[in-house]
Amino acid sequence: MRIALLSYSTKPRGGVVHTLALAEALAALGEDVTVWTLGRGGDEGFFRAVDPAVHLRIVPFPDGPQNEGVGPRIIRSIAVLRDAFDPVAAKYDIVHAQDCISANAVLPSGRCIRTVHHLDQFTTPELAACHERAIVEPDAHVCVSRSVADELARGWGIKAEVIPNGVAYERFADTDPAARRAWKQRLGHYILTVGGIEPRKGSLDLLEAYALLRTKHPDPALVIAGGETLFDYRDYRARWEARAQELGVQPIVLGPVPDDDLPPLVAAADAFAFPSVKEGFGLAAMEALAAGTPLVVRDLPVLREVFADAARFAATPATLAEQLSAALTAADPRRQTAGRRLAAQHTWTEAARRHLDFYRRAGQR
Incomplete structure (x- = not known):
């Protein structure tokens, strides 16, 4: 199975840690996995070494204008990642976004699975719109806990698969x-x-x-x-x-x-x-x-x-x-x-197996 996992950063945030660990566990099970992300500040690699079995596509994200606000930076992040991913999106069997920025970037390319790690309330209009679209438009959803899945069901009527994180x-x-x-x-x-x-x-x-x-x-x-x-x-x-x-x-x-x-x-x-x-x-x-x-x-x-x-x-x-x-x-x-x-x-191997089962079921919808 050709799988694209997408994140928004190379830095050590929880969602990025999750993305890399899941990618490595999926690759260890024999899957063809590529992690896509934005390389901010000249980054050409992630905060840690990644198993060479995982393909990496780090899209250069140039610095914006001085005093660029959060809203314009969000819009530019989505556009840069989208422009890089769109031409090759069709080669993947699974496109799985781990955050609202990457979800917004890949939604125009076709089917998208989204992990909702947690739900936020934003006041920046561009970020609020990014958050909402990345919840309502993906074809399928994963949550890392039942509590967040229940929030998603109450707030948006969306049923999500619950697959907890692994831990090293x-x-x-x-x-x-x-x-x-x-x-x-x-x-x-x-x-x-x-x-x-x-x-x-x-x-x-x-x-x-x-x-x-x-x-x-x-x-x-x-x-x-x-x-x-x-x-x-x-x-x-x-x-x-x-x-x-x-x-x-x-x-x-x-x-x-x-x-x-x-x-x-x-x-x-x-x-x-x-x-x-x-x-x-x-x-x-x-x-x-x-x-x-x-x-x-x-x-x-x-x-x-x-x-x-x-x-x-x-x-x-x-x-x-x-x-x-x-x-x-x-x-x-x-x-x-x-x-x-x-x-x-909480093992990443078990998390990867459960993701693969969900990918197969989601692909049949």
Whole structure:
């Protein structure tokens, strides 16, 4: 089967991680897989090495005019990817878009499957239109959790196939002790979150929780990794920095971390905080469970569905601080064992097999 998987970026965002891992698992099952994406900022490759069994088409995306807004950049992203993909679209048996930009780019070429990782509400008109069209026009839909599939059914009357994410279990479960020690020597005791500083990640709530936590636990640092994004969160980041100064806290902002350095960073953390206000699955949090790191997540239906008794749940900054305190204070072997077992169950091989079955059924409609 000739399969095109499409994403919008080469950077380490959750949807891009998903796309590459799924592509590699499909190729390992003998499928002919090509990943298409935009190479922003001169990128000629992804944030990590990709199995050579997967074909890569990275479409150059030149810088736009100075101070280009999000809306014009979205429109230009769609147009650039569409112009590159249209001439060869017919050679693929399956065209599977992983986000609204790539879905809008390939919809004119014919049939399209769309993975809806999570649902957003946008105020930028161009982005809102991109989001809506990428939901209503594809021929078939995949969601990575039942909660998001139910949102899709309630809001648009669309029935989606539920295929959970896989997780690179061994990569996070079996990290190099020397690499873990290196992070400990650099950071000391720390609470980690991955995803950068942005509204969807609940960064301001985590900041408030950390300030409350320090009244009982003054030692652990708050460490923030990741943060590559297409969107402009400078105003939110400025509010976050101002609030940190008001609260008298100084989180350590690492920014994007090299791919090989991420597993030991996660494994060396004293706790992993995941206070997102919108998620489809929570891949970074599942990686933390694979590493055996205590996990505290936002009390959302989707995260209750995915993590069950393997995580601690918090609804407010105050309860987030309480649950982080509990995670730091007392070892919880039962929860840790449940977390490792849960993460080990989510394999990319199984996700790929389920995708292939869905592709075959979708192709018969």
